[in-house]
Amino acid sequence: DGGITQSPKYLFRKEGQNVTLSCEQNLNHDAMYWYRQDPGQGLRLIYYSQIVNDFQKGDIAEGYSVSREKKESFPLTVTSAQKNPTAFYLCASTTGGPRANEKLLFGSGTQLSVL
């Protein structure tokens, strides 16, 4: 079955540590996105990528980094520069993107907490 997989489901970060969240899709989607969700809040865009080896900053990219070396993978690294990383992180993918009237398919999320 095609889908988008995020791992791990729960992740704990120590002070000063970088952690990487995994996002994999086998849908042959071109575009992939990372969103952050704080309790009771909407989703805020961190980074997105429309093609391999290219990605763009979203509204809250500071303290985060991404790579897109393969079409099916879009990992997110939360660096030590991100001082308030506790949040629910959602990965999503789509074929043509919003302008092409395409919906997003979301993973099940990763809850990141600081120890």
Add this chain to the structure above:
Amino acid sequence: SQQGEEDPQALSIQEGENATMNCSYKTSINNLQWYRQNSGRGLVHLILIRSNEREKHSGRLRVTLDTSKKSSSLLITASRAADTASYFCATDDQAGTALIFGKGTTLSVSS
């Protein structure tokens, strides 16, 4: 950059009642989408309405779009306890490359 804003923030109704939630946005859009999120889970796409459409139906869902008022509404008819979730509207950003989400409406349906 917050594009969509849902109203109300929270809504509590009884099973069988209708639930209406509204979304306002700021700039011109190509389309508007509604998503649902159960607690602690990812979002699920419900319905997409294009800027040249005024109304769209999908099962018990009815979405309207008024581009002159920059607003949309989502109506869930004959609500069930299983409809309890958060509902988000989303619009494309000005470059058309990403979706921008509102803060959502939390719907509680009690039996």
